[in-house]
Amino acid sequence: MYWFYLIAFVVLGYWVLTDGNGMFGTQPEIEYSTFKEQLRSDNVERVHIQGNRIDGIFRTEQKLQLTDSDTTSYKNFITVIPSFGDERLTDLLEENDVIISAEADSDGFWWYFLVFSMPLFFLLLIGWMFYRRMQMQGRGMFNIGKSQAKLQEPGKNKTTFDDIAGMDGAKTELREIIEFLKDPSRFEEIGAKLPKGVLLMGPPGTGKTLLARAVAGEAEVPFYTITGSDFMEMFVGVGAKRVREMFKQAKEKSPAIIFIDEIDSIGRKRGAGLGGGHDEREQTLNQLLSELDGFEPSENVIVMAATNRPDILDKALLRPGRFDRQISVDLPSQNSRLEILKIHARNKSIDESVDLKKIASSTPGFSGADLENLLNEASLYAGRNKRKKIIMDDIENARDKIMMGLEREGMQIDDEEKRILAYHEAGHAIVAAALPNSDPLHKVSVIPRGKAMGITMQLPEKEKYLYNKEYLLDRMAVIMGGRAAEQLIFNTATSGAQNDLMQVAKLSRKMVVEWGMSEKFGHLAFGGDEEDVFLGRDMTRQKSYSDSTAREIDQEVQVISQEAYDRALKILKENKEAFDKLAELLIEKEEVSGEEVLSLMKDDSE
Structure with a gap:
């Protein structure tokens, strides 16, 4: 143009x-x-x-x-x-x-002046266009060594702790940082030093970045944001120079906050890679360590960082004097999920019949980002059905889509495969309803979703932080219910149990190797596997037990898996009438609620 x-x-x-x-x-x-x-x-x-x-x-x-x-x-x-x-x-x-x-x-x-000046004007226009393109790209030759950190001036950041639900422990720790930034002299008078760095650790979507923005909003100080990958460039020494530039800018505007998101991209353990210790990433890390340790108490600059892989960070980053405070930002509890849902529901048109408390209890393991996505998907369902308000069915459908995957419409399944699938899922459901230590059954479905042909959905009544042996054994029996149903009804085995068998193998091996829940080995854990963070697990794994012990572990894992299968098969035989009725109901309706399954079990026992 x-x-x-x-x-x-x-x-x-x-x-x-x-x-x-x-x-x-x-x-x-x-x-x-x-x-x-x-x-x-x-x-x-x-x-x-x-x-x-x-x-x-x-x-x-x-x-x-x-x-x-x-x-x-x-x-x-x-x-x-x-x-x-x-x-x-x-x-x-x-x-x-x-x-x-x-x-x-x-x-x-x-x-004549215009005629002769046109070539000069032409060259100047080309130069201006080239300069503007370099500015827009932000990574041109003129900006190659400049800091990529983005500055948010005080007053522009409106996020506060009121916008964050739950995380009370993290808020308490961070409020001290805010007080330091607002009035450092009060703490310096009694000999307290300003913390150099705060590391936020937790799974993705738990609100680590949101917490950092809230700290800057509460303290009303300049807020510099950057991701770890922004330091890296193809030219050697650029990352270290960008670190120096960023800290120089922050010191000029102190008190200030620097927030480095995904710090694990530059903060990995040094000397572990194939290239030795002289690559660009390690030079950048060395400069970051130097800047953190070189702070003067009067500079009032705090570095905040976020990662979901604290296990791979260099130990020098985590020592006192650098990242003094390490705050764990975990997945929200049931009460916190309720508060998060209330915050995200402010700007949504939700029907009065919607029970947010019930939604919070039925979404274990959901992060704050997952809950926001849940309500957004529900609003899309409501709009698709031309409703002006979100109802409970919309949220239920959205939750099923997130947890089980998108329904595969138009998929043709013949009658024989559908019958096998119905008995497979009925096997899971009957065993889950019969065992006392398993999670409550929510629904069972033979509607293909995501990669699964069918699903048996269980929802825990409360948060679980510890898993006892009885719960794990019941859990494995429920998983084996599908394979046991195939053997009992059709006297065969199908590929549909692949994921079930992998889950049982993983759980049983953890019980033997890591959790000391084996009858044969007793209270003994075979941990201590060390893997290189760059070369991967299989190339550098070092076992802390002999080959003969490894064979015994494999045998014990096989015994536990077989016992889970035998328990599931026994339960299905004892509840054969309810089992058959549930399978026929699934063939007819495709989806059955947990209450209906329990009703069938109750009728069978009578």
């Missing part, structure tokens, strides 16, 4: 300066003597004189030989008055009744 305008401007300027093809149209240049001859012959109708140039029109067309091969008739002409002048020219023009017009020679200066 820029090139089009530029070319149009040049063409238009040339046309204006030359007046198309001249003042009087197409004009050949003739000798002055020829002009005088035509003038004496009374064949000149009008002339326009500018300086020593004459543009004119003949009364009748004249054949003029301009070149050896060009003899053409022209009515317009151009000629130039000789440098010595012609004093009688005006008299001759008047004697022959020629119409005369004239303009000063100096008036054409600006036209």
Whole structure:
């Protein structure tokens, strides 16, 4: 688009300066003597004189030989008055009744100036366009060593702790940081030092970045934000220079906060990679460590960082004097989920029948970001069904989509496969309903969602932070219910149990190797696996037990898995009538609630 305008401007300027093809149209240049001859012959109708140039029109067309091969008739002409002048020219023009017009020679200066300045203007325009493109990209040659941190001035950040639900422990720790920033002298009088850094650790979506913004909003200080990857560049030394620039800017505006998101991208353990200890990432980390340790107490600059992989961070980052405070930001509890839902529901049109408390209890393991997404998906469901308010069914559908995946519409399943699938899911559901230590059954479905052909959904009544042996054994029996159902009804095994078998193998191995829940090994854990954070697990794993012990562990894992299968098979045989009824109900309705399953079990026992 820029090139089009530029070319149009040049063409238009040339046309204006030359007046198309001249003042009087197409004009050949003739000798002055020829002009005088035509003038004496009374064949000149009008002339326009500018300086020593004459543009004119003949009364009748004249054949003029301009070149050896060009003899053409022209009515317009151009000629130039000789440098010595012609004093009688005006008299001759008047004697022959020629119409005369004239303009000063100096008036054409600006036209010539424009013509000759156009190339310079063209080059300047190209340079300006190139400079603007470099600025927009932000990573051009002019910005290669500059800090990429974005500054939020005090007052522009409106986020406070009122916008954050739960996380009371983290808020308490961070309020001390805010008080330090607001009135550092009060703490310095009693010998307290300003914390150098705060590391926020927790799973993705738990609100680590939101907490950092809230600290800046509460303290009303300049807030610099940057991600760990923004330090890295293809040029050696750029990352370290950007770290220096960022801290220099923050010190000039102290008190201030620097927030580094995803610090694990530059803060990984040094010396673990294949490239040794001289790569660009490690130079950047070394500079960051130097800046953290080089703070003066009066500078009042606090560094906050967030990561969901604290296990791979370099130990030098975590020592006192650098990241003094390490705050764990965990997944919200049930009460916290309720408060988070209330915050996200402020700007949503929700029907009065919606029970947010029930939603909070039915979403264990959801992060704050997941809960926000839940209500957003529910609003999309409501809009799709042309409702003006979100109802409970919308939220239920949104939760099922998030937890189990999108429903695969149009998928054709033949009757035999559907029957196998119904008995498989019914096997999970009957075992879950029969065992006392399993989570309450919410629903069972044979509607394909995501990668699963069917699903049995259980929802815990409360948060679980510790898992006892009885719960884990019941959990594995529920998982084995699908494979046991296939064997009992069809005397075969299908590939649909692949994920079930992997879960049981993982749980049983953890019980034996890590949690000391094996009858054979007793209260003994075989931990101590060390893996390189760059080379991966399989290449560097070091086992803390012998090969013979490994064989015994495999045997014990097999025993636990077989016992889970035998328990599931026994329960299905004992509840065969309810089992068959549930499978037929699933074939008919495709989805059955947990209450209906419990009702079938109760009728069978009577």
